Amino acid sequence: MIINGVEMRGLAVDDAAGLADVLTRNRAYLAPYEPSRPEAFYTEAGQRARIEGMLDERDGGRLVPYVLVEAAGGAVVGAMNLGSIAYGPLCSGGVGYWVDREWHGKGLATAALEEVCRAARDELGLHRIEAQTLVDNTASMRVLAKAGFTEIGLAPRYLHINGAWRDHRLFQRVLHDDPPTA
Template identity: 65%
Template structure:
């Protein structure tokens, strides 16, 4: 699925490990204020291969849909977006998390990816709602969520350990439909 000029959204593949390691390394400093402190292995091809293996196992168990934003010319990753924590039944909910390569930031890629993943969550996965959280100071991500119809519904104190400390997070949700769960 083409989401922007030169960028497609596709499912994560085992062969994405090297490209993800390179993009994450390039974006490491830019993303540091919003991410957990990661061990050095995380930024290697092997570290990403292990991470991908875990994400694909979660997908196979029906708990996650991991995607890559990829350059259409090279096929290399320029970001990821995951629909995770998928729960069916009376909740019918999932959570979305994403990042975009520092070299592609500010071009609307995250907004386009979140919109498409919300469509997938509604039409393919059958979810009623999607939620997301941001550190209170991540205004760029908050703008993405607002553009995509997410509404802030609260603030969780010391919610996640990010950039070396427990950080407060704003919590957002987008209701996708009001049909009965199937």
């Protein structure tokens, strides 16, 4: 799928070098919103190992990892993951995403999130998607609001981000109210 000149597609091992490059360039920009990472995370080998783990989770039905790549040129400009997928009475998943600083504010994250919600509903049959943001991450909260998510609560000291346990706002988007099929 092409969104604003960017292709959103499934993550592949061949994306390791592109991810290492964009994550290294955006390291300081993303640091306030990310867990502390070892140096190896920012290398091609580190990303290759990470991708292989993510693809194992995908093959187990627990994760759908996407990469955002410029249609002209092929540079990686972001990622979006639908993880923690559960079926049965919960029928839910959680979404996480980031975009390159150069693409911030251009509607890419919102459009990609809309596509993930569509796929979660139509292809996976999920009932709802959840997301969390740091309490001061207004840009991410705007993305979620534009994509139809509503705030459902506050989780004190929810995730260890940038060296400390941080409070997060919790959001969800209900995709349908049909009974679970699996």
